[in-house]
Amino acid sequence: MAVDATKQEAHITVRNLTMAYGDFVIQRDLSFTVNRGEVFIIMGGSGCGKSTLMRHMIGLKTPAKGEVLYGEKDFWAADLEDRQRMMRHFGVLYQSGALWSSMTLAENVALPLEEYTDLSPNDIREVASLKLALVGLAGFEEFYPSEISGGMQKRAGLARAMALDPDILFFDEPSAGLDPISARLLDDLILELRDSLGATVVVVTHELASIFAIADNSVFLDPETRTMIAVGNPKTLRDESEDPKVHRFLTRGESTLPGE
Amino acid sequence: MASQAQLSFDRPDNRTLIVRLAGSWRVADGVPSPSAVQDELESDPPVECIRFDTQNLGAWDTGLLIFLRKLQDGFANRQVEVDAGGLPEGAGRLLNLAAAVPEKKDTGKGAKRTSFLAMVGGEVITAVASTAEMVRFIGEATIALGAFLRGRASYRRSELMLIIQECGAQALPIVSLISFLVGLILAFVGAVQLMQFGAQIYVADLVGIAMVREMGAMMAAIIMAGRTGAAFAAQLGTMTVNEEIDALKTLGISPMEFLVLPRMLALILMMPLLCLYADLVGMLGGLLVGVGMLDITFVEYFNQTVGAVDLNDIALGVVKSAVFGVLVALSGCLRGMQSGRSASAVGVAATSAVVTAIVFIIVTDAIFAVVTNIIGV
Numbered sequence: 001m002a003v004d005a006t007k008q009e010a011h012i013t014v015r016n017l018t019m020a021y022g023d024f025v026i027q028r029d030l031s032f033t034v035n036r037g038e039v040f041i042i043m044g045g046s047g048c049g050k051s052t053l054m055r056h057m058i059g060l061k062t063p064a065k066g067e068v069l070y071g072e073k074d075f076w077a078a079d080l081e082d083r084q085r086m087m088r089h090f091g092v093l094y095q096s097g098a099l100w101s102s103m104t105l106a107e108n109v110a111l112p113l114e115e116y117t118d119l120s121p122n123d124i125r126e127v128a129s130l131k132l133a134l135v136g137l138a139g140f141e142e143f144y145p146s147e148i149s150g151g152m153q154k155r156a157g158l159a160r161a162m163a164l165d166p167d168i169l170f171f172d173e174p175s176a177g178l179d180p181i182s183a184r185l186l187d188d189l190i191l192e193l194r195d196s197l198g199a200t201v202v203v204v205t206h207e208l209a210s211i212f213a214i215a216d217n218s219v220f221l222d223p224e225t226r227t228m229i230a231v232g233n234p235k236t237l238r239d240e241s242e243d244p245k246v247h248r249f250l251t252r253g254e255s256t257l258p259g260e
Numbered sequence: 261m262a263s264q265a266q267l268s269f270d271r272p273d274n275r276t277l278i279v280r281l282a283g284s285w286r287v288a289d290g291v292p293s294p295s296a297v298q299d300e301l302e303s304d305p306p307v308e309c310i311r312f313d314t315q316n317l318g319a320w321d322t323g324l325l326i327f328l329r330k331l332q333d334g335f336a337n338r339q340v341e342v343d344a345g346g347l348p349e350g351a352g353r354l355l356n357l358a359a360a361v362p363e364k365k366d367t368g369k370g371a372k373r374t375s376f377l378a379m380v381g382g383e384v385i386t387a388v389a390s391t392a393e394m395v396r397f398i399g400e401a402t403i404a405l406g407a408f409l410r411g412r413a414s415y416r417r418s419e420l421m422l423i424i425q426e427c428g429a430q431a432l433p434i435v436s437l438i439s440f441l442v443g444l445i446l447a448f449v450g451a452v453q454l455m456q457f458g459a460q461i462y463v464a465d466l467v468g469i470a471m472v473r474e475m476g477a478m479m480a481a482i483i484m485a486g487r488t489g490a491a492f493a494a495q496l497g498t499m500t501v502n503e504e505i506d507a508l509k510t511l512g513i514s515p516m517e518f519l520v521l522p523r524m525l526a527l528i529l530m531m532p533l534l535c536l537y538a539d540l541v542g543m544l545g546g547l548l549v550g551v552g553m554l555d556i557t558f559v560e561y562f563n564q565t566v567g568a569v570d571l572n573d574i575a576l577g578v579v580k581s582a583v584f585g586v587l588v589a590l591s592g593c594l595r596g597m598q599s600g601r602s603a604s605a606v607g608v609a610a611t612s613a614v615v616t617a618i619v620f621i622i623v624t625d626a627i628f629a630v631v632t633n634i635i636g637v
Binding site for chain 1: 414419422498499502503504506507508509510511512513
């Protein structure tokens with residue numbers, strides 16, 4: 001979906017972000033903007049800090065330097081209560097699904113609703129069923145996470161991420177561990193949700209097929225120089241990027257730039 | 261035709277060495293050492309070119325590759341031309357594959373020696389940090405408890421009930437067994453000594469007071485540390501590995517209230533009950549020895565016990581057991597939340613939860629002993 005350039009509005013702004021574990025810097029000087037309603041990809045080779053970057057954006061790790069802005073608001077400068085209020089507008093799908101294993105799928109989806117809405121138990125049950133139906137898991141309400149397959153766990157995790165109708169959906173490696181068809185279906189679901197909910201979507205992945213299928217914009221992290229080396233639409237980057245690393249990544253190493 | 265691996269040499273002219281490999285070159289069958297080739301290289305006149313002859317080579321596997329790799333290392337600092345053409349095609353390709361990515365030197369692993377002082381310093385820094393973390397955890401737990409008392413904590417009642425059942429009713433069999441035997445043992449130890457004075461009736465006092473003041477609470481606590489504390493650590497550790505705790509945090513639900521609080525409450529509620537139960541069963545153990553071995557009648561033993569144990573003793577045991585309950589729950593949850601993100605880390609967390617809990621239980625019990633002695637309870 002081509003976003004009209006004149007209507008672009010920054011939803012998430014990352015400014016001069018440096019991430020570190022103690023003294024060990026993982027990535028430095030990251031600056032990029034995610035516009036409202038676009039699918040934004042965080043990509044890069046294994047171990048470059050993609051998931052860590054996402055953990056900084058969703059409030060699980062404090063940046064060593066720099067800021068993350070949602071709209072105009074500085075996320076990490078806000079106090080804990082404000083931050084939690086902002087976090088309620090996120091839905092996060094973790095790599096393993098991260099469903100709470102002691103609860104059924106319906107209870108998993110219902111928990112955020114119980115916490116943050118005044119709905120009656122009956123309504124909550126209906127909302128939970130609907131969200132599960134949206135991801136193709138109608139009829140699985142009373143199953144425990146350990147009783148369903150990995151792909152189903154991911155979809156149930158997505159249902160939970162959507163429970164509060166979030167403005168922003170974060171996905172950590174959505175297609176990892178899925179067969180190509182399930183991965184494709186999940187990609188379609190992501191696009192469908194973006195279009196119907198109008199949500200902004202941030203995806204951490206290195207799955208090229210997914211990247212080209214869903215991305216509007218992306219950032220490329222490089223583990224060697226420990227910073228970002230490209231921003232833009234992945235297709236444009238593939239065709240036009242001058243950087244050999246970006247080019248090699250986006251072509252699966254199959255073609256090299258002239259002069260290399 | 262699993263013949264032994266054979267290595268022989270040929271010098272067709274002054275500058276060339278032909279290395280002949282024959283027989284089966286497999287790790288399991290044993291492979292000749294490459295030093296023979298080195299020796300051959302040292303000999304006069306100097307070798308300038310090496311070729312391989314593998315016409316009689318049988319089966320080969322990693323054994324051959326290791327031999328060739330060691331040879332290559334030997335050639336590296338020598339002016340020798342190596343013609344790998346004679347090698348089996350697969351072996352040549354595998355060797356190229358192994359050499360394709362140069363060895364990474366600065367991985368930060370391996371031979372990094374730290375001095376003794378640096379090690380001591382490092383340990384101290386770790387200890388200070390972990391103490392700070394523990395204090396913070398206790399503070400957060402207290403805040404969660406405060407939120408609960410004001411009725412504002414978010415946790416699931418059904419989960420609390422489940423944990424209460426898990427660490428209450430389901431612990432009864434093991435608590436029964438252990439405290440019965442502890443009562444029995446105390447009675448035996450006392451009986452042998454007291455019989456010398458004909459004072460065996462005081463076995464009832466001994467068992468009653470020891471169970472009620474010390475052993476009931478302590479035994480229940482140690483059983484719960486091994487049983488429930490380890491389970492808490494393993495549960496929370498696995499939840500950390502599965503990112504379930506992260507999922508709670510991003511929803512703005514405090515893991516302290518949602519996970520730690522119900523576990524703490526369950527143990528605070530159940531430990532005093534388990535302690536009273538353990539007291540009773542322990543005294544039954546003593547009764548068995550008294551009536552069965554020491555010719556004390558049931559009524560005598562009962563009256564003696566009632567006379568010896570007063571309400572203060574019982575209250576002390578019960579208060580202690582509630583405190584022990586908090587300690588077991590906190591150490592289990594603390595270690596679980598600190599757990600690393602791997603299967604072995606969860607095991608470490610469970611072990612460390614039990615150790616932490618038992619240490620705290622004994623230390624606290626000692627403090628109780630001193631304090632009650634001073635204030636005369």
